[in-house]
Amino acid sequence: MKKWREHTSGTVTCIVAAGVLAFAFHGSKVEQFLPLLFIAVICFVADHFGSVAGILGTLGAASMFAVFLFPPTLSLRVSDSVQRNNLLWMVVIGIIISELLGAQPHNPQRGHRKGISAR
Secondary structure, three states: OHHHHHHHHHHHHHHHHHHHHHHHOOOOOOHHHHHHHOHHHHHHHHHHHOHHHHHHHHHHHHHHHHHHHOOOOOOOOOOOHHHHHHHHHHHHHHHHHHHHHHOOOOOOOOOOOOOOOOO
16 A cells, blocks of 8 residues: 555656646746656656656656647647657657666665664
């Protein structure tokens, strides 16, 4: 049950962050490259919440960007080819990174060596 809570938390984090960024950068110069910049958020989610959260968060974020950021809005269709390609690259890279980062065992005490206490 705890795993599903973590996966849900990570997925929701990704989707909410995508929604906030979509509304914040709608109409700006960064708009078409936002999915590629969002890969940093996907890395964070996959590292902290696991690969399932990273993959579901990637798909949810791609949907948020398609619906609320790129024209035509309120549709999953993306009319501009550059924006569509950036969105597809975000999905491909996001899934790969989620699998790589999420497969590593999560260690809450990173940076601490075994047997050495923090001072």
